[in-house]
Amino acid sequence: MEEREISQAVISRLPRYFRYLGELRDEGVERISSQDLSSLMHVTASQIRQDFNNFGGFGQQGYGYNVSYLYDEIGKILGLDRKHNFVIIGAGNLGRALGNYMNFERRGFILRGMFDNDPEVIGRRVREINVMPMEELESFIEDNEIDIAVLTLPKAGARHVAERLAKTGIRAIWNFAHVDLNVPESIQVENVHLSDSLMKLSYNINRYMKEQGKT
């Protein structure tokens, strides 16, 4: 399939389509019209058609979409038909929580190693994984064909670790550190800034209260 240059806004919506289609498939739904998908997902049918047209449209609209086919195709576009090995750098609470989250494995993201520089944490086990010292990071990435590094460490350390990662063959960083990273464009970065998200929530609480005249 010939793909055009797809905007990140479209990409951001793909996992949500994938999620809804997976639920429909699990419920035994075989076909769905863009109108029905539209009311289920609270987006316009025109938005859905435009989004899908970026990938060739996924078949006859008159008969609706084949749920199972569409689910598989979007999964392939998202690269979920491949396995990705990942490591977690920073074995604190959040790192261990992500390490214990089995759903990632179901999607093909396989935890291979965890790293920390705290002697008290090194050697601890998270599932079958031993937390390793930071000195072993580069050799481990190379020996185990690691694609993705998850950064769950304080921001002071994150920039330095990102510089080290930039010299390895890593393909992507999933960044939970509260800082923006500067890495070469060959490394994909996806940020999850939890504090930013909480502040946005705080803003929206305030805005709503003001609108209601409650302040």
Next chain:
Amino acid sequence: MEEREISQAVISRLPRYFRYLGELRDEGVERISSQDLSSLMHVTASQIRQDFNNFGGFGQQGYGYNVSYLYDEIGKILGLDRKHNFVIIGAGNLGRALGNYMNFERRGFILRGMFDNDPEVIGRRVREINVMPMEELESFIEDNEIDIAVLTLPKAGARHVAERLAKTGIRAIWNFAHVDLNVPESIQVENVHLSDSLMKLSYNINRYMKEQGKT
């Protein structure tokens, strides 16, 4: 200050300004021009001015912005000059990780309670907080002036809990469950769909490899 209707895109950028200004302030920087802020943050100076104009502009551009003043003003807009009490519903790995994250407290978000329906988890302590049974949720929210509920439970339970929350005085839900919630518009919802974020990363890895002719 008279506020216009502000788009969620602008709101999404405010925490990032807040973060950078906090770092500048900590480094002792007193004033910064929109040009310098622009190159630091990798956004255009015109974007910065447009964003700030939504809130009255924050003072003389000729002399640059007063960092400390701007930091405080954006903090107020984000509602960070108030305290928000929150509870965590779902005391699994992610719930406990968020419960242990002290930085939220520094921003005025105070963890008051944790809830779970698993008898093995109920009664466990996360910092000074005992995990309580789900039956006590509504009365606890009322007695402790809880503003925000953090949902860190499997998606099967999340919709039902959201329906229960909708009948309380809660103002906002920070939703980590892998499902979209239907709640009245008086309740602000901010989603953190970790799997969606990981799939987006996976897509971008694939796209880059294709561009490089590596598949």
